Amino acid sequence: xxxxxxxxxxxxxxxxxxxxxxxxxxxxxxxxxxxxxxxxxxxxxxxxxxxxxxxxxxxxxxxxxxxxxxxxxxxxxxxxxxxxxxxxxxxxxxxxxxxxxxxxxxxxxxxxxxxxxxxxxxxxxxxxxxxxxxxxxxxxxxxxxxxxxxxxxxxxxxxxxxxxxxxxxxxxxxxxxxxxxxxxxxxxxxxxxxxxxxxxxxxxxxxxxxxxxxxxxxxxxxxxxxxxxxxxxxxxxxxxxxxxxxxxxxxxxxxxxxxxxxxxxxxxxxxxxxxxxxxxxxxxxxxxxxxxxxxxxxxxxxxxxxxxxxxxxxxxxxxxxxxxxxxxxxxxxxxxxxxxxxxxxx
Amino acid sequence: xxxxxxxxxxxxxxxxxxxxxxxxxxxxxxxxxxxxxxxxxxxxxxxxxxxxxxxxxxxxxxxxxxxxxxxxxxxxxxxxxxxxxxxxxxxxxxxxxxxxxxxxxxxxxxxxxxxxxxxxxxxxxxxxxxxxxxxxxxxxxxxxxxxxxxxxxxxxxxxxxxxxxxxxxxxxxxxxxxxxxxxxxxxxxxxxxxxxxxxxxxxxxxxxxxxxxxxxxxxxxxxxxxxxxxxxxxxxxxxxxxxxxxxxxxxxxxxxxxxxxxxxxxxxxxxxxxxxxxxxx
Amino acid sequence: xxxxxxxxxxxxxxxxxxxxxxxxxxxxxxxxxxxxxxxxxxxxxxxxxxxxxxxxxxxxxxxxxxxxxxxxxxxxxxxxxxxxxxxxxxxxxxxxxxxxxxxxxxxxxxxxxxxxxxxxxxxxxxxxxxxxxxxxxxxxxxxxxxxxxxxxxxxxxxxxxxxxxxxxxxxxxxxxxxxxxxxxxxxxxxxxxxxxxxxxxxxxxxxxxxxxxxxxxxxxxxxxxxxxxxxxxxxxxxxxxxxxxxxxxxxxxxxxxxxxxxxxxxxxxxxxxxxxxxxxxxxxxxxxxxxxxxxxxxxxxx
Numbered sequence: 030x031x032x033x034x035x036x037x038x039x040x041x042x043x044x045x046x047x048x049x050x051x052x053x054x055x056x057x058x059x060x061x062x063x064x065x066x067x068x069x070x071x072x073x074x075x076x077x078x079x080x081x082x083x084x085x086x087x088x089x090x091x092x093x094x095x096x097x098x099x100x101x102x103x104x105x106x107x108x109x110x111x112x113x114x115x116x117x118x119x120x121x122x123x124x125x126x127x128x129x130x131x132x133x134x135x136x137x138x139x140x141x142x143x144x145x146x147x148x149x150x151x152x153x154x155x156x157x158x159x160x161x162x163x164x165x166x167x168x169x170x171x172x173x174x175x176x177x178x179x180x181x182x183x184x185x186x187x188x189x190x191x192x193x194x195x196x197x198x199x200x201x202x203x204x205x206x207x208x209x210x211x212x213x214x215x216x217x218x219x220x221x222x223x224x225x226x227x228x229x230x231x232x233x234x235x236x237x238x239x240x241x242x243x244x245x246x247x248x249x250x251x252x253x254x255x256x257x258x259x260x261x262x263x264x265x266x267x268x269x270x271x272x273x274x275x276x277x278x279x280x281x282x283x284x285x286x287x288x289x290x291x292x293x294x295x296x297x298x299x300x301x302x303x304x305x306x307x308x309x310x311x312x313x314x315x316x317x318x319x320x321x322x323x324x325x326x327x328x329x330x331x332x333x334x335x336x337x338x339x340x341x342x343x344x345x346x347x348x349x350x351x352x353x354x355x356x357x358x359x360x361x362x363x364x365x366x367x368x369x370x371x372x373x374x375x
Numbered sequence: 376x377x378x379x380x381x382x383x384x385x386x387x388x389x390x391x392x393x394x395x396x397x398x399x400x401x402x403x404x405x406x407x408x409x410x411x412x413x414x415x416x417x418x419x420x421x422x423x424x425x426x427x428x429x430x431x432x433x434x435x436x437x438x439x440x441x442x443x444x445x446x447x448x449x450x451x452x453x454x455x456x457x458x459x460x461x462x463x464x465x466x467x468x469x470x471x472x473x474x475x476x477x478x479x480x481x482x483x484x485x486x487x488x489x490x491x492x493x494x495x496x497x498x499x500x501x502x503x504x505x506x507x508x509x510x511x512x513x514x515x516x517x518x519x520x521x522x523x524x525x526x527x528x529x530x531x532x533x534x535x536x537x538x539x540x541x542x543x544x545x546x547x548x549x550x551x552x553x554x555x556x557x558x559x560x561x562x563x564x565x566x567x568x569x570x571x572x573x574x575x576x577x578x579x580x581x582x583x584x585x586x587x588x589x590x591x592x593x594x595x596x597x598x599x600x601x602x603x604x605x606x607x608x609x610x611x612x613x614x615x616x617x618x619x620x621x622x623x624x625x626x627x628x629x630x631x632x633x634x635x636x637x638x639x640x641x642x643x644x645x646x647x648x649x650x651x652x653x654x655x656x
Numbered sequence: 657x658x659x660x661x662x663x664x665x666x667x668x669x670x671x672x673x674x675x676x677x678x679x680x681x682x683x684x685x686x687x688x689x690x691x692x693x694x695x696x697x698x699x700x701x702x703x704x705x706x707x708x709x710x711x712x713x714x715x716x717x718x719x720x721x722x723x724x725x726x727x728x729x730x731x732x733x734x735x736x737x738x739x740x741x742x743x744x745x746x747x748x749x750x751x752x753x754x755x756x757x758x759x760x761x762x763x764x765x766x767x768x769x770x771x772x773x774x775x776x777x778x779x780x781x782x783x784x785x786x787x788x789x790x791x792x793x794x795x796x797x798x799x800x801x802x803x804x805x806x807x808x809x810x811x812x813x814x815x816x817x818x819x820x821x822x823x824x825x826x827x828x829x830x831x832x833x834x835x836x837x838x839x840x841x842x843x844x845x846x847x848x849x850x851x852x853x854x855x856x857x858x859x860x861x862x863x864x865x866x867x868x869x870x871x872x873x874x875x876x877x878x879x880x881x882x883x884x885x886x887x888x889x890x891x892x893x894x895x896x897x898x899x900x901x902x903x904x905x906x907x908x909x910x911x912x913x914x915x916x917x918x919x920x921x922x923x924x925x926x927x928x929x930x931x932x933x934x935x936x937x938x939x940x941x942x943x944x945x946x947x948x949x950x951x952x953x954x955x956x957x958x
Contacts, residue, residue, distance in 0.1 A: 055796070059793070060796070064808065067808050178937060178940050181884045181885070181940050182937045182939075183929075183933050184888050184892065184895070186892060186895050186911065187925070187929035187932065190914075190918050190925050190926075191918075193918065194918045194919060198918075198919045274472075277471065277477070278471055278478070279490075280430075280432060280463065281464060281469045281543070282463065282464040282468075282494060282542065282543075283462070283463035283464030283546075284460075284464075285494075286456070292482075293479055293482075296481060296482075297480060297481045312801070315801040315803050315804055316803075318803060318807070319892055319896075322895075333804070333807065334807075334896055337810075337811045337898065338897065342812070345807075345808055345811045349804050349805070349807070349808040352801055353800055353805075356799070356800065356801045356804075357800070360799050
């Protein structure tokens, strides 16, 4: 009896995994369709943007053939999917290198900033949300409500500029734009591409602290936005939990209040929180586009905006695809984690 | 005579609303020895609030006042939150209405029962384990090892309520408040659950407050009965003399109960006009 | 007079659609008026609308008139928010900029909400494979990063305010489709829909006349709450030089111009930022208030 139930559960989970894979694959295909649509269909004439408007008819036709634009759209689409799957995102006209190589080079910078940002958001946001919920209507609750609303109404790029003016130019607490002071540039071997890790591997603590000083402000600004969202969601989840009967049960048992809050009210929502944190992390990757532009941070966001201004479509689409793919992956992953971790869903 | 287990005098519970404060419990007084007291009333009569205010579980903005609220010589009103925590579970316990909501969905049954004991008497894991299993057996659960590892959603309502009983009785309290312990259960298991409560309570010589809307049930399991209506006690009597109750509300309730072999076409509806006082709304 | 207007509005059994509609609006506004934040939000938005409508009369200077002798002047009695690098009055530019902001949010709402509503209502009403296909597509759009998608669309369409509006609208509709579908599902099998079906009404008529109006309130709440995000995205596009083009006084583009002077002439970039924050907060406040009144169950959803 029990064995068959267990087998059923495993089969159910395998089926779930297959379903998950199908959903992710389908969504990726959708993403590809959108980037394909943006790259090949929306511009009036993609050939013209490559050869320029002074090209002769022969050159134009040759380019059209070379780009495969004489084939039916469906065929073109599958060719595009094949290219992407084999890691070919085309050449960037501004750097002259394959877009894939560029992206691999710039991605660690974004990853480093977004990761520190989400750490700040989680480590401050979750306790703030819990505090606000346990003291509903108190001063700290009001502060968190205001912070939450500001998170929805302050432009990230503006906050970045103001932050630079105040903390870099005004107070001198942090270093300015860029990942590192220019005279340290290239002094550490890029192993992981994460300066914090690389400088420690090389044993260069001075460079490590310089990198920290550069990372602090942009990460805190990114972190503020995830903090606002995470604290707001934590608060509303906790309010819901604290009104549950089983929280009263715990109080009836004489369980100390901190345990009532953390073990009985918080523990059940940790799974929902994982979803929120995942979504927040994904949106930090997106938010980094603006922040990186302001801080001249050589990450994927900066790469994307530079490409935008140079009308470098291959680079734009490549960066869009990578950010989109990571976004979708984190998004769907947190969905799955939810199902695996919640005993009620087993 | 030994001193009573619980003395309540003029207990009042107030909640503020947009239309001004509302007294959901008004001037309720009673004393309880190591006996079984039933509190009966319709929903909204304030009987649950009475039970919860004994444990000081009414949270702001609700307000509890009483001239006297003494449990076993301890003045409950004067107890700090911290001191109350030592009483809750250990000396006074409460069985909640619906195990579907009152058991923590993401903790195993065993862990929840163990927590109730561990909170008051820290002990080694193996000893705790043994006590939990023994308690599960005491509430007539077969295969306690298996059940202890289950989550609340994996067990039936009747079993959930027996788990609840185990959880509340494992620290061996002196007073048990059972707040509608069977109204969320199938009729077929109600008697079984009440029999377990009754057996354990009498066996250990505890006091019991059984809160219910079911007059029959209270009459059967209790020694004394309080009848509550819109926040006030309207009748207090010994269970065996319920048939001689005088208050019109109690009489109305009695008349509205179906009986074996009866030939009434319709059960009478409560006529509330006869006892409505100026204090009521 | 025995029956006051108030009694007529609050009548439990209104005798006409008009009376029912007015009565409902009256109750909603009364409930909103009791929420100070919602009132503040409504006032901010009202101010925005008035500012946009009467910009040339309110603004002390022209939005584009240059005065090179008065470049980069700090805030003073003549120029409340200072002047920019071409000597233009920033306060006047912000007032004129409210027209652009208001136009962007209105256009985005007018394009994306109806698309979302129709997709969602059709999907929810017909169910089955129609539902699966349409919601599959919606979900794909929903799981994309909005800002990046908008950026890529503008990159392909070319910079400019119209293209920015289109790009934002393309990324905004899926949320409304989800909401409309969820609402439709709750009353799809209701008696009154069955009654209209029995009268022989076409699906188009049922969806337009009976389903969509019922989805309206939750969509309005959501659109109001989304306004802040739309303003931020539009400002972001402007900041990157992809939205409104100079010399238009768009707030995001103004911040972008002020970027070069942020260290010494802080007001050039800071002032338009305050305008963005204030207006976004206004929509947030009003949206929160509306949600409490119209759609309390949405509290936890994002």
